[in-house]
Every structure is written in structure tokens, then in C-alpha cells.
Amino acid sequence: MPLPSWREPVDVLVVGAGAAGAAFTWSVSRAGLQVLCLEQGDWVDPASYATTRGDWELTRQAEWHPDPNVRRSTSDYPVEATESPITPLMFNAVGGSTIHWSGHFPRFKPSDFRVKTLDGVADDWPLTYEKLEPFFDLNDQMMGVAGLNGDPAYPPKSPRPTPPIPLGKLGETMARGFDRLGWHWWPSDSAIITRPYDGRHACNNCGPCDWGCPIGAKASTDITYWPKTLAGDARLVTRARVREITLGPGGLADGVVYHDAEGGVHEQKALAVVLAANGIGTPRLLLNSRSARFPGGLANGSGMVGRDLMFHPFAAVRGYFDEPLESFKGPAPCAITSHEFYETDLARGFLRGYSFQVVRGFGPAVSALGGLGERRIAWGREHHAEHARRWNHTIALGVMGEDLPEPENRVVLDRELSDANGIPAPRVIYRLSENSRRLLAHGVDRAKEALEAAGATRVDSTPLLQTAGWHLLGTARMGADPSTSVVDRYGRCHEVPNVYVVDGSLCTTSAGVNPTSTIQALALWVAHHFTQQVRTP
Amino acid sequence: MNEAARAGASVFTEAERQLLRQVLDVLIPGTSALPAAGQAGAADHVERRAETAPALRRRLSEGLATIAILAARRHPDGFAALDHGQRETVLQSASTETPDAFDALILHAYSGYYALPQVLAGIGAPDRPPQPLGHEMAPLDERLLARVRQRSPLYRPTPRA
Numbered sequence: 001m002p003l004p005s006w007r008e009p010v011d012v013l014v015v016g017a018g019a020a021g022a023a024f025t026w027s028v029s030r031a032g033l034q035v036l037c038l039e040q041g042d043w044v045d046p047a048s049y050a051t052t053r054g055d056w057e058l059t060r061q062a063e064w065h066p067d068p069n070v071r072r073s074t075s076d077y078p079v080e081a082t083e084s085p086i087t088p089l090m091f092n093a094v095g096g097s098t099i100h101w102s103g104h105f106p107r108f109k110p111s112d113f114r115v116k117t118l119d120g121v122a123d124d125w126p127l128t129y130e131k132l133e134p135f136f137d138l139n140d141q142m143m144g145v146a147g148l149n150g151d152p153a154y155p156p157k158s159p160r161p162t163p164p165i166p167l168g169k170l171g172e173t174m175a176r177g178f179d180r181l182g183w184h185w186w187p188s189d190s191a192i193i194t195r196p197y198d199g200r201h202a203c204n205n206c207g208p209c210d211w212g213c214p215i216g217a218k219a220s221t222d223i224t225y226w227p228k229t230l231a232g233d234a235r236l237v238t239r240a241r242v243r244e245i246t247l248g249p250g251g252l253a254d255g256v257v258y259h260d261a262e263g264g265v266h267e268q269k270a271l272a273v274v275l276a277a278n279g280i281g282t283p284r285l286l287l288n289s290r291s292a293r294f295p296g297g298l299a300n301g302s303g304m305v306g307r308d309l310m311f312h313p314f315a316a317v318r319g320y321f322d323e324p325l326e327s328f329k330g331p332a333p334c335a336i337t338s339h340e341f342y343e344t345d346l347a348r349g350f351l352r353g354y355s356f357q358v359v360r361g362f363g364p365a366v367s368a369l370g371g372l373g374e375r376r377i378a379w380g381r382e383h384h385a386e387h388a389r390r391w392n393h394t395i396a397l398g399v400m401g402e403d404l405p406e407p408e409n410r411v412v413l414d415r416e417l418s419d420a421n422g423i424p425a426p427r428v429i430y431r432l433s434e435n436s437r438r439l440l441a442h443g444v445d446r447a448k449e450a451l452e453a454a455g456a457t458r459v460d461s462t463p464l465l466q467t468a469g470w471h472l473l474g475t476a477r478m479g480a481d482p483s484t485s486v487v488d489r490y491g492r493c494h495e496v497p498n499v500y501v502v503d504g505s506l507c508t509t510s511a512g513v514n515p516t517s518t519i520q521a522l523a524l525w526v527a528h529h530f531t532q533q534v535r536t537p
Numbered sequence: 538m539n540e541a542a543r544a545g546a547s548v549f550t551e552a553e554r555q556l557l558r559q560v561l562d563v564l565i566p567g568t569s570a571l572p573a574a575g576q577a578g579a580a581d582h583v584e585r586r587a588e589t590a591p592a593l594r595r596r597l598s599e600g601l602a603t604i605a606i607l608a609a610r611r612h613p614d615g616f617a618a619l620d621h622g623q624r625e626t627v628l629q630s631a632s633t634e635t636p637d638a639f640d641a642l643i644l645h646a647y648s649g650y651y652a653l654p655q656v657l658a659g660i661g662a663p664d665r666p667p668q669p670l671g672h673e674m675a676p677l678d679e680r681l682l683a684r685v686r687q688r689s690p691l692y693r694p695t696p697r698a
């Protein structure tokens with residue numbers, strides 16, 4: 001295909017404008033480097049979010065569905081996932097998946113970075129919680145967080161930017177259940193502001209955060225990092241889908257080839273290429289960047305690109321209560337968490353652990369269609385009675401387990417499926433490990449116990465939620481050994497030292513909590529050291 | 538010209554529209570407190586969605602055609618002439634004969650029904666979308682955390698790297 005002439009080279013080219021790409025670009029652009037970010041999606045107008053409309057619930061089943069294979073937007077690419085019991089989810093736009101995420105904002109814990117040392121499995125990260133802590137704090141300030149200090153499940157943290165989200169009747173009911181059992185609970189650290197902050201409105205407890213937040217209380221990087229970044233010299237080009245990273249003489253990357261929205265193909269030169277395309281998009285791009293030097297994909301001499309894919313295996317346990325719970329009030333996915341079973345206890349029969357997430361209720365339509373793993377309510381004469389038992393009477397406890405890295409769980413390129421630009425689609429191959437199976441079974445039993453202690457009159461469960469592939473981790477992982485990892489402690493590819501990874505791909509292990517806070521802190525860590533390196537070569 | 542317009546005049550024929558309303562009344566019947574879906578106007582919602590999605594329109598038309606055929610086998614005057622139990626039987630058969638179409642019908646029937654103000658009021662839900670008003674909530678009462686605060690650290694100590 002014909003290629004236009006070279007554009008002016010930039011210092012840094014970032015692929016992806018989501019959680020990590022935004023944080024990295026903001027940080028590096030402040031250092032005076034010329035940064036260009038290419039994003040395959042577009043800006044999403046917050047005024048278009050459906051929660052101001054009467055039919056808001058339906059959109060999550062169609063154009064706002066978290067699965068790109070269902071949503072099929074022009075910004076999306078297909079993901080072949082028939083060999084995975086967990087469906088990968090993502091959103092392609094400026095802001096990436098922070099547009100439709102829930103805003104859970106826990107940090108990984110100190111032990112999560114030392115899994116090999118503590119438990120003899122997986123690997124230690126080549127950095128520690130303590131090293132990352134200043135970047136957690138910086139990111140909390142940038143995103144805006146609601147939370148409360150004093151949680152005994154964490155080392156002391158810096159002051160939370162805004163007070164914790166309200167518990168509501170539902171959260172207080174569940175807290176009483178945990179109290180009766182003597183278990184830990186704490187209000188969720190959430191990337192949702194409860195007071196006006198940084199020019200943004202406070203949360204008004206409308207409920208469905210994952211439909212997009214039209215008032216800007218939920219942090220998404222299109223309203224946090226990007227406005228500040230674009231006020232400077234950084235540039236962002238949307239509807240630009242990167243096809244491959246090109247290799248120059250000397251074994252260094254020298255730019256990318258990308259497609260624009262009109263079908264044009266461009267080459268863009270850069271001194272460094274930074275990947276922030278998520279745990280599936282990043283290995284896809286590396287694997288599709290083949291050359292004589294790297295026939296199996298860029299930076300993949302070790303064969304590790306795409307391997308060690310980790311999700312967070314997730315079980316949903318639901319308790320049904322006689323009393324109405326006002327479950328439609330408050331940030332739906334974030335109420336309280338419990339880390340009672342987070343750290344390893346060998347007596348439980350598995351390694352590592354999990355967190356509980358207390359999820360508020362869904363709207364009336366989604367409750368009828370099946371909320372968190374529930375069966376759809378049957379049509380016919382019993383419909384109303386079952387709907388009345390569910391809607392506003394359900395607490396769902398999510399069991400979010402740590403997934404250990406296994407090389408056979410991986411992302412490869414599909415031989416037949418491709419996107420609208422003819423770029424091979426990623427194929428996800430994933431098997432739930434025996435450790436994860438035992439962990440989830442333990443979590444389901446404990447969740448039932450907690451719900452009953454809270455007063456549930458009926459409890460049921462989904463042992464493994466299929467539509468739970470929110471977190472895409474580990475496929476270009478960080479490590480000290482180039483034969484077992486893709487990038488070093490500074491996110492730099494062992495084999496191509498001017499290519500960096502800053503998204504969830506670089507996670508050495510997955511921890512048992514939502515990863516976005518940690519991913520963004522890692523992006524800021526990488527950016528900090530990248531800038532230092534440029535200043536003092 | 539949009540695709541719906543290219544595909545033909547109105548979204549559903551009058552016969553389809555009438556059948557849709559009758560089917561919705563069986564899917565979500567009325568109670569003393571709540572209206573049946575067809576009578577309440579859920580069909581309008583289904584039709585509006587079909588109007589903007591030609592593939593959905595074709596799928597729903599296929600489902601309605603299947604229901605009409607199955608009903609005609611039981612009574613020459615079709616679905617309208619069947620009693621409630623017979624209508625349920627027809628819909629059960631339709632759900633297995635054209636499952637995709639039936640799934641789409643359920644999705645849009647439920648979504649449409651639970652967007653109707655009179656239904657939302659009937660179940661005690663706010664009869665407005667979540668935004669822009671949101672909901673008033675009391676802030677966290679930190680006294681609730683007194684027990685948890687007294688616990689020893691739960692996080693595992695790590696050796697120096």
C-alpha cells in the first residue's frame with residue numbers, strides 16, 4: 001500500500017490514551033519532551049451518556065456493552081475469546097476503559113510485589129510497594145479519590161483527597177454482617193470525588209457509574225489527565241489505529257505505522273515508542289511487529305510476549321433481603337470492601353487470596369434481565385413476584401481473586417480474524433487454574449456466610465462470572481530476567497530498549513484487587529525514570 | 538435515506554404491531570398494581586429501537602412471524618383468539634424455534650417496560666433517570682468502623698528487598 005512521506009519525528013510516541021497512556025503522556029510532556037499519543041478511539045461527549053435518558057439501562061446491553069465483540073463500535077477490534085471462560089472487556093476511546101469503569105481504586109499491597117519470596121510461586125516484582133508509593137500518591141491527586149485513612153488492611157496512606165463514599169442502607173446492612181463475623185470491612189477507595197475537586201462536580205449518588213458519569217465526578221482520564229496534558233505541547237490524534245512498530249538500524253524502534261479513520265496509512269517516526277494499549281492490545285501490537293530480527297514479534301526473542309495473561313477470576317454471590325435496601329442510591333459498584341481473606345493462609349487450601357466487593361443494586365430493567373451473573377427473570381405470571389424479590393432487595397458480593405501467572409494463558413494473533421483495517425485480531429487462550437478454582441470456592445462459601453450474617457433470607461451464586469474480564473494483565477511482564485520477562489523495572493523492553501510498556505501488560509502478578517490505581521502509578525514511575533534517563537543519558 | 542427507510546415504510550405492519558402488544562401482555566402480565574406491558578405502551582419502545590436498528594427489526598419480525606404461525610396452527614383467528622394458557626404455550630414454542638428473535642424480544646420488552654413512569658412508580662423506583670438529580674445520602678458514620686479500626690494490621694509484612 002502507498003505510504004505518505006515521513007512526518008516530523010517526535011521524541012516519544014505513545015499508543016493508547018486510556019488510564020496508563022494519559023498518565024504517562026502527562027508526566028513526560030511536563031519534562032519538555034515532544035510527545036504524540038495515537039488513540040484508535042475518539043473523544044466521548046459526557047453529555048451523551050445515557051443516564052440522563054429514560055432508556056438508559058438498555059444501552060449497557062447494546063452500544064454501551066463492555067464487550068467489544070457485542071458493542072462492535074468502529075473504534076473497536078474483535079477479540080477471539082472462545083478458548084477462555086472469561087470474556088475480555090475493554091473500551092476504546094480517549095480515556096479508554098476509565099470511561100465505563102466502576103472507579104474502584106484500591107492499591108496493590110506490599111506483599112503483592114513479593115509473591116515468590118513470600119509464597120514460593122510466580123515471581124517477585126523488580127520493584128516494591130515502597131518505591132511505587134509516591135506515584136500512587138501523585139496519581140490519587142490527579143484522578144481525585146474518595147476514601148478514608150486508617151484501614152488496617154493497608155499501610156498508612158497519604159490523606160485521601162475527598163471523604164469516603166456514603167454506605168447507604170445497603171452498605172450498612174452488609175457492614176453489620178461483617179461485624180457479626182468479626183471480619184474486616186472498609187469503605188472502598190474510589191476514583192469518585194465526594195466533594196468538588198479540581199474544577200469537577202461532586203458525586204450526586206446517582207448510581208450507575210459504569211454507564212459513564214455525565215457530571216464528571218467519576219474520574220476518567222479524558223477529564224482528569226488529558227485536559228492538563230493538552231494545555232501544554234503534547235499532541236493527541238484520535239481514530240489512529242497503530243498497525244505495527246517499525247524497527248530501524250541498530251535494533252531500535254524508529255516509529256509506527258498507523259491507519260487513520262479514512263483508511264489512510266501513515267508512518268510516524270519517534271525516538272521512543274511507549275505502549276499503553278492494554279493487556280491484550282499491547283501484546284497484539286508487539287506480535288504483529290515482525291521483522292527479520294524479530295520474526296516472532298518485536299521484543300519477543302524470549303517468547304514471553306503475550307504469555308502469563310492474568311484476569312481476576314470473579315465469583316458473584318447474591319443475598320436477597322426482605323427489607324428494601326435503597327440499593328439504587330450511591331455509586332453502584334463501590335460501597336465497601338473486605339480484605340479478610342486477602343493474604344495467604346495455607347490452611348485454606350490455596351495460595352494468595354481475594355477481596356470482597358459489595359456491589360449495590362442494578363436498575364429495574366437490568367435486575368429483570370439478570371444483574372451480576374443472575375439468570376434473567378422468567379416472563380409470564382411469576383415475573384412480577386420474582387422481580388419484587390430481587391430489585392432493591394439484593395446485595396451482591398463479588399469475590400475477586402488473585403490470578404497467578406501461567407505461561408499457557410496467553411494472547412496470540414488469530415490466523416483468520418482481523419479488524420476493519422486488516423490487522424490480525426488477538427486470540428485469547430485461558431484456562432482457570434486449580435488454585436483459582438479453590439480460591440473462588442472458598443470465597444463463595446465465605447460470601448454466603450457473610451450475606452446470611454447480614455440477614456439475607458436466600459443466597460445464590462455464580463461460581464465464575466464469564467463477563468468479568470475487566471482486568472487484562474501480565475502479557476508483557478516486568479522482571480529482572482530477560483528470559484522470563486519482557487520489560488525491566490523501568491518498563492523498558494529487554495530486547496528493544498527504546499520501546500516501553502506502561503499498561504496492565506507489565507504486571508508481574510495480578511494481586512487480588514482492581515488494578516487501575518497500580519497501573520497508573522506504574523505508568524508514572526516509568527515516566528519519571530524515562531525522563532530522568534533522557535535528562536542524564 | 539437511512540436503512541430503516543430503505544427497508545420499507547413503517548417499522549412494523551399494523552398486524553405486527555397488534556400482535557406485539559398481545560405478546561407483551563403475556564410476557565409481562567398486569568397485576569392489581571402494575572399494568573401489562575402491551576397495554577402500558579412497551580411496544581412503542583420496542584418499535585423505536587427497531588426503527589434505528591434494521592437487523593433488530595428483521596429479527597423481531599421473524600420472531601413475530603413465528604408466533605403468528607404457531608398461533609394459527611391452534612386457531613384460525615390466530616394469537617388473539619387463544620386463551621392465556623394457549624398463548625403461553627405458543628410463546629414457549631417460539632422461544633425454542635427462534636431463540637435469537639425471542640431473546641431480542643425479551644431484552645427490549647423488559648427494557649421498555651421498566652422505563653415506563655407508571656411502572657417505575659408502581660414498583661417504588663424513582664420515575665426519572667438517574668441524572669441529573671441523583672440521590673441524597675447521609676455521609677459515612679465513622680463510628681461504624683470502631684471495631685475494625687482496633688484490629689492489628691492485616692497486611693502481610695514483607696522482608697526488605
